[in-house]
Amino acid sequence: MAKAKASPNLEALPTCPSLAQTLPSDAVLDALKMILPGAPLNEVLTAITSLIEAHSTGMLCSIFLLDEDSLHLRYGVAASLPDVYCAATDGICIGPNVGSCGTAAYLRQPVFVSDIASDPRWVKFRDLALQSGPRAAWSTPILSHDGKVVGTFGMYYREVRQPGPGEIQLIDYASRIAGIAIERDRSQTALARAFEQIEKSTAQLRHIVDAIPQVIVVLILDGTPVYANQTMLYYTGLAVEKVMAPDFRVRTFHPEDIARLNDDRREALLGVAPFKNEQRILRKDGQYRWSLIQYNPLLDDQGQVIRWYATGTDIDDRVQAEERARNENLALREQIDRDSMFEDMPLAAAPFLKTVCYSKTVKSPRAHHV
Numbered sequence: 001m002a003k004a005k006a007s008p009n010l011e012a013l014p015t016c017p018s019l020a021q022t023l024p025s026d027a028v029l030d031a032l033k034m035i036l037p038g039a040p041l042n043e044v045l046t047a048i049t050s051l052i053e054a055h056s057t058g059m060l061c062s063i064f065l066l067d068e069d070s071l072h073l074r075y076g077v078a079a080s081l082p083d084v085y086c087a088a089t090d091g092i093c094i095g096p097n098v099g100s101c102g103t104a105a106y107l108r109q110p111v112f113v114s115d116i117a118s119d120p121r122w123v124k125f126r127d128l129a130l131q132s133g134p135r136a137a138w139s140t141p142i143l144s145h146d147g148k149v150v151g152t153f154g155m156y157y158r159e160v161r162q163p164g165p166g167e168i169q170l171i172d173y174a175s176r177i178a179g180i181a182i183e184r185d186r187s188q189t190a191l192a193r194a195f196e197q198i199e200k201s202t203a204q205l206r207h208i209v210d211a212i213p214q215v216i217v218v219l220i221l222d223g224t225p226v227y228a229n230q231t232m233l234y235y236t237g238l239a240v241e242k243v244m245a246p247d248f249r250v251r252t253f254h255p256e257d258i259a260r261l262n263d264d265r266r267e268a269l270l271g272v273a274p275f276k277n278e279q280r281i282l283r284k285d286g287q288y289r290w291s292l293i294q295y296n297p298l299l300d301d302q303g304q305v306i307r308w309y310a311t312g313t314d315i316d317d318r319v320q321a322e323e324r325a326r327n328e329n330l331a332l333r334e335q336i337d338r339d340s341m342f343e344d345m346p347l348a349a350a351p352f353l354k355t356v357c358y359s360k361t362v363k364s365p366r367a368h369h370v
Contacts, residue, residue: 041182045063045178045181048063048177049062049080058158060134061153061154062077062086062101063075063076063078063142064101065151065182066105070149074090075090082132085129085133085134088128097123097124098121098124099125101137101139108141110140110171112138112139113138114136115135116129117135122137133158136160136162137156138156139152139153140153140171142178145183150182151179155167209229210231212229214311215232215291215311216231217229217309218310219307219310224244237284238251252281254282257279261277265277269295269308272297272303272305273297274297275294278293278315278319281312289314290314291315291316292312292315293311293312294311294312295310296308297309
């Protein structure tokens, strides 16, 4: 049960035997000021009920909140109602004959019961209400900006009483202010949950990315790294702060490859199309190994690049195998050329020249991999 203290301005409102037609502007502003800075919902709702109760002697107010299942009502605040009554009615399921508040939430319209003892909508709670004190119960649904029921605002009296035009207007004002507070609170709660889910999803995604056996680096638009997965850190032996350092490329890639690819990479990062290149990465054991680096952009709704994802695959074994194949093919072609040359020579000179040529080791040029 909420027992939060109302704000000073609300407590200072005079109690009048006759109901005011409108709420004092300073009191309304006081309630709204509590909503804007994000005061706890319980405090705001308590302030609103205190504001309304101050306008009529003997009035008791409560605010129900509709559960996320859109079926059950839970007390947001009911500081003036007896505890035994609140305990028995908290969590009621809305319906066409569930007191004033349960019926108002179900029908989405105000329900004014002037005499609980004779009204069929109070059959289930009649004895409880009469024993606890309330005799008249007026309720109006609290609606969100899009027309959804988020709760009910209830007014109770200990005597039989029919609402007048001013009281109907007052309960309407109260429900509107309460609706602003409830919707603001639920929006903030939903936003907090969304951020929590994003953080969980981000952590799960990072765990998955770290488990991928490929080197992965996330880059901002100018190519500066902002994230590297565990494979990258393990492969290079660098700490994460070294990967984020401005000299990361100089520290990690072969100098010849940086000079060779610098202009092409800079130009490609200005576009939106995926691209790739091959360059040598310094492994933690001090060896440079060839890697295929593939760059893929993350685009926003307007097609603009938000991030670049660079994935590296070690292709050094493939490059070395291709180099060996090229050298062997070159040596084979040279041998074929020599053999064809001897075929055109006189028979007497050919054996001697073959002996001289084949006694020398033929070395083919080979690309140098550091």
